[in-house]
Amino acid sequence: MERIDANLYLNLIRGGAAALAAHRQAVNDLNVFPIPDGDTGDNMYMTIQAGCGAEGSTLPEMAKSVSAGMLMGARGNSGVILSRIFAGIAKGLEGVKEADVNAFSQAMLAGVEESYHAVSEPVEGTILTVFREGAQAAAESKNLKEYFDHLVSAMNLSLQHTPELLDVLKKAGVVDSGGAGLLYIAEGVRDAMNGKVPVADSDSITTIPAAKQVDLNAFTEDSVLEFGYCTEFLLRLQRSKVDLDTFDEKVLSEWLAQNGESLVFFRDGSIIKVHVHTRTPGEILNHCQQYGEFLTIKVENMTLQHHENHMDERFKRGRKAFGVVSVASGAGLVDTFKELGADVVIEGGQTMNPPVERFIQAFDEVNADTVFVFPNNSNILLTARQAAQLYDKADIRVIPCKTLGEGYYALANLDTEAGDADALEAALAEAAGEVVTGLVSRAIRDSGDVKEGDFIGISGKDILASGGTPESATLALADTLGAGSKDVILVFAGADAVDATKLQADLEAKFPRAEVILQSGGQPVYEYILVLF
Amino acid sequence: MLRLFTDTDTDITPAVAAEYGYRLISMPYSVDAKTVYPYVDFDEFESRKFYDLLRSGVLPTTSAISKERYIEYFEPEFAAGNDILYVHFSRAMTATFNAMDEAVAELKAKYPGRNFYEIDTKGITTISYTIVREVGDLLKAGKSLEEVLEWAKTEVDKFAMYFFADDLKFFRRSGRVSGLAATMGTLIGIRPIIYMSQEGKMVSCGKEKGRVKAMEHLVQQVADLGEDFKSHRFVIGHTDAPELAEEVGKMIRERFGDDFPIEYVVANPTAGSHAGPNGVGVCFHAKHR
Missing domain, CATH: 3.30.1180 (Hypothetical Protein Tm841; Chain: A;domain 3)
Structure with missing residues (x-):
């Protein structure tokens, strides 16, 4: 009888991710408002994708690694719930070397339980219902193949029923988007179970990497250039400058080795790739330009990079009592929140939900004992709360602001001298309610x-x-x-x-x-x- | 004889100064690294132009004048055998008076027997304007220097000034208002109400949503604190917000009647550099500040 081991488990997840990737836009379009701000498909995809790089030699290790990746990558409410479903499954698989249908079914039910804990007030007619009804209906299956068939058909039935449970869906004439996303995942998992190789995600969407944090203050008017510049470029040899057939790149690489350090030199046809450390990048670039023109150039002050690597040591210094993290999108709104005193404004909003990981990075950047978080969107609130739960280096207080207006007004009323963290949190929540x-x-x-x-x-x-x-x-x-x-x-x-x-x-x-x-x-x-x- | 001095931070214009015989000490501000001395470098303050510059994002700086400059102002008077009464803006708001103290000490050593008197209005702009005028009024009415100095001991603290500004970035930058929360930035739509304290400092004492509530707050302060204000000068000052000032004036009239004059004054550029445009305030005789 077939069982699920570590490798198969990861394959199933990847199959689910690939299926969702193919239908991401369809899920986005299941928006209760007839405007283009739906993003459930994107959020769920980015969440599950964050679990696809998991590693583990045993099934429990693999399930835990998948769950950890998804918890950090979770975006949007559906993404957060999805990550908690897989966290529950991982708990259910603890101590299970290879899962047969019974063990897997038990793990799925543990996922149901965990997912209902993800939200303070579970609402039926959502992804929660679709997953619960699917997992419950499939529980009686005799083998894994049958299990996933039952799961998919029961989830489909449940999804079609969601408008009956949620008036807002009925009015808009759509089914629940999170439930739909989960159904696509389940279909992908079923197909992977049946041996179909998941199609690689050909979609061009990439997750938005958080901007690299370089502390420019690490190099001041009085700093000494300790490490020089890390200089990297691609040079295209030009016919007008050299004879391509007889050009001997060794001459160039030797010159670079004499004039720089840590040289990495590589020629591929007419392209030369150079990585070199130097105190005088201008001279290096001028020399190389004799032979061609640059395709790309990157020059970075390594003293800054050096300090960046030592961020943790610098962490303790300059720690504040209170800090503020806010979410906003649009240049004007980002500026407004900064002017209001937000230490970090995470770019995001209805159409771009930041992941848990971005919040955690922001908490590090703020470097305060207590951090007030203004999610400013009902679909980001849960992500912020999950990040707060995972973070233990500061006291994180998520103010339940569901709109930019609430966040704006609450933050405008923040007076850090008016009391302790509890009093301030209460005052902020109250202010948010006045707008x-x-x-x-x-x-x-x-x-x-x-x-x-x-x-x-x-x-x-x-x-x-x-x-x-x-x-x-x-x-x-x-x-x-x-x-x-x-x-x-x-x-x-x-x-x-x-x-x-x-x-x-x-x-x-x-x-x-x-x-x-x-x-x-x-x-x-x-x-x-x-x-x- | 007694020569009167005041400074441009009190909003007194050359025309008003001439009514009383005040000489004006010019307090400078800088825009784009160019220092401007009001009523020295220009004859008339083009307030709209100046505040529009602030609206466009320019943040002027202000600076203290030097000991030498004070000597240039005061020495001719001492040399001519005159005594000096200087009614000035708040000592608590600036370091410039340290330079003045040094100048006066030096001049007194050089001209023994000459006297230097001062009245600290413990404020700036509108409130100082009001007190400088009342001092001038008393002297004009024949009061002696001694009587005026005695009057100032109790009366300076009985002029109250309450105001609000549109944009806190000017105050924040200058750090001259206490009680503003550290994180308060540009509070669009929410205005802290600021008053001039008995120590001669600007202190925040609450905040209001929207202009109407902020204006109502000012009027309520007159109702709560006002004392015999109709027989004193009642001045509404503004940083290039004449409509707003008139609106407040109208509300004052509706509440307290029209049997007293209300004067409107534009805040001088040096003080305005710290307050920013679109601010308005009331100055009135009160039980206390």
Whole structure:
């Protein structure tokens, strides 16, 4: 009888990842709002992909390694839940050398239990339900092949049923996106179990690597150039400069060896690749340019790199009592949060959910005893909480801000001298509750009364207004959200907004008591973000 | 005879100074490494132009004047046998008065018998403007120097000033307001209310959402703290926000009637460099600051 060992387990995961990769956009499009901000497919794919590099010689080791990768790579709510499902499965496989259908089924049920713990208030009609009903229905299977067949068909049935459980899905005429993503994964796993080789992910999307952190202050006005420059380039030999047939690269490599250190030299046809350490990169480059032209050049001050490698030692110094990590997308919004005092602004938002790992990196960067985190999106909140759970070098307090407006207003009210961490956290959460946020975007399909091409105003889970232009939709949305009785109407104009100044004037005329402030947010997808307080 | 001095940080213009015979000490600011002395390097303060520069993102700096410069101002008076009364902006806000103390000590040694008197308005811009004028008014009305110095001992603390600004980055940079939370940055839409303390410093005392609430806060301070303010000068100062200032004036009128004059003054560029544009404040006679 067939059993699952370490290698097969990893193959199954990879099969699931490949199947999801092929349907990622289909999952993205299962958006309850008819606007292009769905990203569940991307999030789940990046999450499972983070588990595909796992290593382990035994099944428990492999399952644990897959789970660890996914926990760190988790993005978005569905991604976080997915990572917890596999964390549960790994727990269930502890001590199991090779899993038969019973052992695997038990592990899957452990995954169900763990996944329900991932969220404070589990909602039925979501990925949770689809996984639970699938795992429960398949539990009676006689062998692994039958198990995965049952799993897929039961999950499919459960997925079709999700609109009956969740009104918001029914209204939008879609099934749950997280559940759909999980179904694609299950199908890929089943196919891998049946011996189908997963197709490599040909999709060009790459995860966004966090910007390399170089501490520029490590090299000051008084620093001494200890290590020189790490200089790397690709040089294309030019016919106009050398005879390609008779050119002897040894002459060049010997010159480089005499004029630099740690030389790595390599010729491939007319391309020469050089890596060399030197105090005078200009001389090296000028010399080499005699023979050709550069395709790429990278020159880095190694004193900075050196300090970078010693970041941990420097860690203790300059540690603050309180720090702030916030999430925002759009140049204007990122700047706004920085000006408000955020130490690190993680780029992200509805269409780009940062992974757990990025939060952990941000916590390191902040270097504070207590870090307040402003996720500013309901689909990032869970990721931030997971990161907080995994992090033990500081006291992380995630403020449950579900919108940019909530985060903005809460952060604006942060007064670190007003009390201890508990008091501040309570005050921030309270402030977040005092603000209303609205979003305006263009509908990309018909939905209810909304026609494709209309602009719709959203707040929370509801479409509250619509209009033929983003400005008219914003005005109507402001009215519905009670702008007339507010003190401040803050408008973040998106990257695509054109008539923002007129909108400001119209808002001022319509709501004379409120102060209307127009800011360039530069955010994608949403023409306008309204923040009322 | 007694010669009166004040400085440009008190918002006094040459025209107003001339009414009382004040000589003006020019307090400089720098933009793009170019130092400007108000009413020395220009005759009229083009406030819109200056504050528009700040709106465009320019952050001017201010600097203390030197001992030599004080000597240039004061020595001719001592040499001519005159005494000096200098009604100046807050000592607690600047290091410039150390240079002045040195200058005065040197001049007194050189001209024994000459006297130097000072009144610290314990404020800057509007509140100093108000006190400089009231001092001038008293002297004009025939009060003696001794009477005026005695008056100042209690009355300087009875002029209150409450104000708010649009953008905290100017205050943050200068570090001249205490009580602003360390992380407070550009609080778009949320305005700390700042007052001039009895120590002559700017202190934050709360914050309001939106302009209307912030303006209402100022009016409420007049209601809570105001004392006999109708028989004193009532001044609304602003950093190039005339509409906002008039709006506050209208609210003051609605609340307290129109049986007293309200004067509107634009904050001088040196003080304005620390406050930023679009700020407004009220100065009134009060129970205390």
